[in-house]
Amino acid sequence: MTQSLPVRNPRNGKYDYTIHPPEATELATICQKMRRAQTHWQAMGVAGRVAALQQWKKVSQAMLPAIIEALATDTGRKAESVLEAQLIASSIDRWCNIATEVLSQKIEKPSSIPFISIQQELEPYELVGVISPWNFPLLLSLIDTIPALLAGCAVIVKPSEITPRFIKPLMQSIAQVPALAEVLVYVEGAGQTGAQLIELTDLICFTGSVATGLKVYESAARHFKPVFLELGGKDPAIVTATANLEHATSSLLWGSVVNAGQSCLSIERIYVEDRVFEPFVDLLVQKANRLQFAYPTYESGQIGPIISDKQIAIINEHLRDAKEKGAHILTGSGQVEMIDGGGWCFPTVLTNVTPDMKVMTEETFGPLMPVMPFHGIEDAIEKANSTIFGLSGAVFAGTNEEAIAIGKRIKGGAISINDSALTAVVHEGEKNSFKMSGIGGTRMGAAAIRRFMRQKAFLIKQQAIPSPWWFDSPH
Amino acid sequence: MTQSLPVRNPRNGKYDYTIHPPEATELATICQKMRRAQTHWQAMGVAGRVAALQQWKKVSQAMLPAIIEALATDTGRKAESVLEAQLIASSIDRWCNIATEVLSQKIEKPSSIPFISIQQELEPYELVGVISPWNFPLLLSLIDTIPALLAGCAVIVKPSEITPRFIKPLMQSIAQVPALAEVLVYVEGAGQTGAQLIELTDLICFTGSVATGLKVYESAARHFKPVFLELGGKDPAIVTATANLEHATSSLLWGSVVNAGQSCLSIERIYVEDRVFEPFVDLLVQKANRLQFAYPTYESGQIGPIISDKQIAIINEHLRDAKEKGAHILTGSGQVEMIDGGGWCFPTVLTNVTPDMKVMTEETFGPLMPVMPFHGIEDAIEKANSTIFGLSGAVFAGTNEEAIAIGKRIKGGAISINDSALTAVVHEGEKNSFKMSGIGGTRMGAAAIRRFMRQKAFLIKQQAIPSPWWFDSPH
Numbered sequence: 001m002t003q004s005l006p007v008r009n010p011r012n013g014k015y016d017y018t019i020h021p022p023e024a025t026e027l028a029t030i031c032q033k034m035r036r037a038q039t040h041w042q043a044m045g046v047a048g049r050v051a052a053l054q055q056w057k058k059v060s061q062a063m064l065p066a067i068i069e070a071l072a073t074d075t076g077r078k079a080e081s082v083l084e085a086q087l088i089a090s091s092i093d094r095w096c097n098i099a100t101e102v103l104s105q106k107i108e109k110p111s112s113i114p115f116i117s118i119q120q121e122l123e124p125y126e127l128v129g130v131i132s133p134w135n136f137p138l139l140l141s142l143i144d145t146i147p148a149l150l151a152g153c154a155v156i157v158k159p160s161e162i163t164p165r166f167i168k169p170l171m172q173s174i175a176q177v178p179a180l181a182e183v184l185v186y187v188e189g190a191g192q193t194g195a196q197l198i199e200l201t202d203l204i205c206f207t208g209s210v211a212t213g214l215k216v217y218e219s220a221a222r223h224f225k226p227v228f229l230e231l232g233g234k235d236p237a238i239v240t241a242t243a244n245l246e247h248a249t250s251s252l253l254w255g256s257v258v259n260a261g262q263s264c265l266s267i268e269r270i271y272v273e274d275r276v277f278e279p280f281v282d283l284l285v286q287k288a289n290r291l292q293f294a295y296p297t298y299e300s301g302q303i304g305p306i307i308s309d310k311q312i313a314i315i316n317e318h319l320r321d322a323k324e325k326g327a328h329i330l331t332g333s334g335q336v337e338m339i340d341g342g343g344w345c346f347p348t349v350l351t352n353v354t355p356d357m358k359v360m361t362e363e364t365f366g367p368l369m370p371v372m373p374f375h376g377i378e379d380a381i382e383k384a385n386s387t388i389f390g391l392s393g394a395v396f397a398g399t400n401e402e403a404i405a406i407g408k409r410i411k412g413g414a415i416s417i418n419d420s421a422l423t424a425v426v427h428e429g430e431k432n433s434f435k436m437s438g439i440g441g442t443r444m445g446a447a448a449i450r451r452f453m454r455q456k457a458f459l460i461k462q463q464a465i466p467s468p469w470w471f472d473s474p475h
Numbered sequence: 476m477t478q479s480l481p482v483r484n485p486r487n488g489k490y491d492y493t494i495h496p497p498e499a500t501e502l503a504t505i506c507q508k509m510r511r512a513q514t515h516w517q518a519m520g521v522a523g524r525v526a527a528l529q530q531w532k533k534v535s536q537a538m539l540p541a542i543i544e545a546l547a548t549d550t551g552r553k554a555e556s557v558l559e560a561q562l563i564a565s566s567i568d569r570w571c572n573i574a575t576e577v578l579s580q581k582i583e584k585p586s587s588i589p590f591i592s593i594q595q596e597l598e599p600y601e602l603v604g605v606i607s608p609w610n611f612p613l614l615l616s617l618i619d620t621i622p623a624l625l626a627g628c629a630v631i632v633k634p635s636e637i638t639p640r641f642i643k644p645l646m647q648s649i650a651q652v653p654a655l656a657e658v659l660v661y662v663e664g665a666g667q668t669g670a671q672l673i674e675l676t677d678l679i680c681f682t683g684s685v686a687t688g689l690k691v692y693e694s695a696a697r698h699f700k701p702v703f704l705e706l707g708g709k710d711p712a713i714v715t716a717t718a719n720l721e722h723a724t725s726s727l728l729w730g731s732v733v734n735a736g737q738s739c740l741s742i743e744r745i746y747v748e749d750r751v752f753e754p755f756v757d758l759l760v761q762k763a764n765r766l767q768f769a770y771p772t773y774e775s776g777q778i779g780p781i782i783s784d785k786q787i788a789i790i791n792e793h794l795r796d797a798k799e800k801g802a803h804i805l806t807g808s809g810q811v812e813m814i815d816g817g818g819w820c821f822p823t824v825l826t827n828v829t830p831d832m833k834v835m836t837e838e839t840f841g842p843l844m845p846v847m848p849f850h851g852i853e854d855a856i857e858k859a860n861s862t863i864f865g866l867s868g869a870v871f872a873g874t875n876e877e878a879i880a881i882g883k884r885i886k887g888g889a890i891s892i893n894d895s896a897l898t899a900v901v902h903e904g905e906k907n908s909f910k911m912s913g914i915g916g917t918r919m920g921a922a923a924i925r926r927f928m929r930q931k932a933f934l935i936k937q938q939a940i941p942s943p944w945w946f947d948s949p950h
Contacts, residue, residue, distance in 0.1 A: 110903060112902065221689075407933055419934070429933075430932060436699060458904075460875050460892040461897070
């Protein structure tokens with residue numbers, strides 16, 4: 001028997017919810033049923049699938065309050081939960097437009113061989129598995145799912161066992177669109193369920209840590225399944241002396257502490273040209289000190305609790321290690337504060353940091369802002385590229401041209417120019433991860449839909465022409 | 476010390492050549508040097524890289540006789556060796572044209588967010604490893620290499636230890652283009668060298684068997700490297716009663732026995748509509764019997780020796796298993812014939828075959844043509860899709876429309892319509908492998924170059940606009 005799992009509430013530390021992962025046989029039955037339904041889903045064509053998703057968008061609106069409430073309980077924060085829930089509608093619309101454009105074309109290709117023509121077709125993978133994380137539980141469970149559905153796949157989603165409360169109201173909204181409910185199933189579960197999904201599906205999308213991503217990749221390889229891995233980051237920001245410091249500090253503060261820093265694309269290291277290091281730090285400290293915990297109510301401030309208790313330990317360890325090695329803590333208490341059972345981390349500006357500190361090399365996933373001076377652009381580039389990660393980054397400089405020239409040398413898939421963490425709001429840039437930050441195709445744009453489909457080529461001999469092969473004239 | 480390895484000659488079975496795989500440290504040094512050179516290669520731009528490859532094309536022409544002779548000794552067959560060597564020039568030209576088109580564009584994307592613009596860039600992986608097989612030693616060592624070079628990568632190639640003689644003359648031709656010689660290195664070696672390459676490179680292209688492909692994938696996953704795997708096939712052909720049998724038999728004979736069937740895209744199973752089964756088999760047998768071994772000279776016939784001695788054993792086992800289970804052998808001697816130390820397999824038509832025979836489920840990689848009747852299209856589709864493979868296939872019918880309708884239901888990346896194995900000659904169709912036949916992007920067309928590059932997006936804030944974030948108006 002699969003064990004039921006207790007779920008912690010990030011605002012009070014109580015285990016006040018329980019999930020019931022499916023038995024292995026039950027999960028296999030679900031997947032089998034979904035595969036049968038997928039045939040029909042694919043045959044509906046892109047117009048039919050768009051219609052089903054639009055219907056879901058419509059009916060989901062009535063469920064938004066319940067979804068938002070569940071998400072807020074899952075994550076301990078409200079404003080971001082509202083944003084996540086609103087994204088159901090806007091991302092359905094965006095992907096429906098892209099899918100209609102991508103999948104409606106009939107592609108014929110010229111052939112270099114006389115009397116042979118080429119027709120191209122796209123054929124979806126039948127069953128896609130999505131394993132999604134706890135930091136943006138709804139948003140990141142949909143980011144691969146909606147394009148995969150529009151491609152014609154059935155999609156089974158296993159959100160993190162840390163934030164599973166939103167699954168029930170979401171499934172209730174999906175149930176109102178029967179054609180969709182047959183090919184979109186959310187299941188509760190932890191690592192064991194995820195491991196089973198790798199065996200049962202044709203392609204795995206995983207968003208999460210590098211450590212788990214490595215395990216997913218190895219298991220996928222053993223079962224000969226393709227994977228898309230979106231893993232961690234340690235995104236650097238470079239601020240030159242020519243930058244507008246007022247703007248840079250506001251933007252970097254947002255990019256570092258939004259969702260309490262629990263975002264793969266959050267800024268985790270700030271390198272500032274030595275000449276402007278002091279005024280930069282002064283401004284950043286001033287602005288950070290204006291922020292407040294969203295406690296006792298959701299509306300009391302901007303900074304929510306740390307969602308995962310394991311993450312509380314990691315952030316504390318990074319702070320302990322930094323202090324021990326001589327870092328100066330300029331804001332906050334230098335640790336995650338336990339208040340009524342929840343863990344809260346104040347936006348923390350650190351200086352006197354060194355490259356050997358965990359806070360400069362490992363993913364913190366908290367609202368920490370280690371700031372380090374650099375001397376000359378070569379030094380900045382070297383520092384920015386000094387981790388195993390290569391997700392994204394940001395550059396602030398006097399002109400966009402100056403910033404882009406620096407950004408070209410940062411190893412990362414998306415570089416925000418004179419702003420930070422723009423991948424959170426701009427959905428049109430196509431990007432791949434560098435180094436350990438991921439494997440596989442871009443999640444944005446038309447390519448994000450095509451990665452769920454195999455290209456199939458029909459190579460067509462024109463009938464009337466006799467075969468030129470040597471067997472027709474035997475020697 | 477790495478051991479030197481003796482190499483068998485497929486025409487006489489003698490071990491008349493030796494390779495000397497590099498030591499692990501030596502290989503690491505080569506790769507390090509190549510990474511340094513890659514920076515310059517990338518900076519040369521697509522025009523510079525095209526120029527270098529065109530220069531290689533030019534100087535390689537003088538080396539063709541030596542390359543052809545080495546290849547012919549490696550593989551025991553001459554005509555295909557000539558074709559492979561000629562492909563150096565034609566594939567350089569083809570890829571140079573595609574690369575110039577793909578990489579010269581500057582891509583700007585519209586953004587949905589006001590005051591933010593998007594620029595896209597493509598950044599090559601630094602060092603690509605290519606592990607290539609023995610059936611078309613030169614052709615398949617270049618198929619990933621040339622597009623990767625044009626993308627801006629350095630490429631280290633390890634051809635099969637079974638057919639390594641062509642490496643020396645090829646390297647001599649590469650040495651004449653110094654800029655290229657720094658970023659294109661062929662190394663001798665077997666599995667151990669291949670395993671080291673996975674650790675030393677950033678991306679692995681492997682062409683070979685499913686069994687080795689699985690090992691490569693698992694090792695790549697352990698080292699967190701992306702892979703492109705092009706593995707085996709068991710390509711089916713479907714022939715309906717409406718098909719032109721004269722044409723179908725000629726075409727399928729070619730598709731089954733070219734290169735003595737040692738091709739991943741060769742036809743390995745033929746399903747013929749029951750009404751025309753007998754006349755089809757009669758014609759196929761007649762035509763097969765016109766063929767001859769290319770023995771004692773290269774020019775004596777069309778069928779070369781089996782290149783790998785392990786493959787001789789596999790083909791013999793498939794024939795033994797088929798005979799034991801009741802198959803009728805209509806041409807040839809029913810086994811690989813050992814003549815003067817070489818192994819020769821006559822084009823073998825088999826009937827009375829059943830789905831439980833190895834010859835119907837496992838990759839034979841020899842000139843075997845098991846022919847099975849089907850009754851109705853549903854039966855044909857089910858039979859065609861009944862293996863773990865999904866590389867390609869062929870359909871012959873009275874009209875192209877009829878054949879395409881059937882081909883749409885075959886699980887495979889390329890379907891030849893009223894011809895067979897057209898992927899061998901048509902290079903413009905983009906295709907992916909289905910099931911166990913492979914993982915990763917298409918080898919044809921523009922996408923084949925882009926898969927060696929990461930997309931990078933610059934998300935650019937327009938300078939003059941003040942930041943809208945909530946930190947500018949603290950509450």
